[in-house]
Amino acid sequence: MPILSLERQEACRRRYAREHPGWQPASHVYRDRVAAHLGPSVRVLDLGCGRGGILEELHEQVGWAVGVDADGCSLREHRLPSLPRVVARAETLPFPGGTFDLVCCSWVLEHLPDPEWALREVARVLRPGGRFVFLTPNACHPLLALNRWLGWTHGRAVRWLYGRAEADIFPARYRANTIPVLMALLRATSLEPVALIPVGDPTYLAFNEVLYRLAVWAERWISPSARVHLIGEAIRVVS
Numbered sequence: 239m240p241i242l243s244l245e246r247q248e249a250c251r252r253r254y255a256r257e258h259p260g261w262q263p264a265s266h267v268y269r270d271r272v273a274a275h276l277g278p279s280v281r282v283l284d285l286g287c288g289r290g291g292i293l294e295e296l297h298e299q300v301g302w303a304v305g306v307d308a309d310g311c312s313l314r315e316h317r318l319p320s321l322p323r324v325v326a327r328a329e330t331l332p333f334p335g336g337t338f339d340l341v342c343c344s345w346v347l348e349h350l351p352d353p354e355w356a357l358r359e360v361a362r363v364l365r366p367g368g369r370f371v372f373l374t375p376n377a378c379h380p381l382l383a384l385n386r387w388l389g390w391t392h393g394r395a396v397r398w399l400y401g402r403a404e405a406d407i408f409p410a411r412y413r414a415n416t417i418p419v420l421m422a423l424l425r426a427t428s429l430e431p432v433a434l435i436p437v438g439d440p441t442y443l444a445f446n447e448v449l450y451r452l453a454v455w456a457e458r459w460i461s462p463s464a465r466v467h468l469i470g471e472a473i474r475v476v477s
Contacts, residue, residue, distance in 0.1 A: 264467035286346035
């Protein structure tokens with residue numbers, strides 16, 4: 239039994255949004271950035287789509303889309319059966335150059351052993367002027383720093399605290415998970431950053447009422463650049 243279930247965490251997010259008008263969960267910010275670039279002629283790659291991904295919600299706004307994930311089991315269980323799906327790694331995308339107008343990716347960059355290599359592949363499959371939109375944890379956040387210090391980057395804490403299924407947990411490397419590193423990696427791979435948005439979220443500590451209130455108080459003192467989530471957008475430039 240998890241200490242903090244996903245259902246309770248989502249309820250705390252709704253509460254935090256009511257208490258802090260204007261705040262949105264990172265997943266909503268990411269969704270809105272993706273949706274802003276969709277249309278009936280847009281070709282989309284959902285990189286690391288797993289069993290669902292952003293296209294579960296937005297597929298009707300897309301001209302053509304494909305999902306990619308290294309985990310074939312997840313793809314077979316995808317909740318959008320009509321979505322074309324391909325088993326592949328981010329470092330070796332099986333598409334010709336310039337295939338896509340938009341590449342979106344959530345909760346993937348933190349797992350990559352060689353993020354620069356993967357971002358070069360993202361740039362290659364994007365047409366010039368195409369967009370890359372992503373969501374990833376911020377390694378500067380105190381919780382993530384503690385997680386790395388304790389050596390909990392293989393998901394032990396996630397299974398115990400949040401009850402995530404073992405099949406959905408992958409080792410985190412955090413090799414592209416600070417603002418300066420992301421900016422440098424994107425520019426090195428012909429992806430010019432146009433937005434990099436830190437989003438706070440105190441609900442990861444909402445195990446009880448006291449901890450929720452403590453986390454909300456602490457959120458006020460965390461530097462904006464160290465907030466727990468990063469949403470980014472970059473444009474494919476011709477080098």
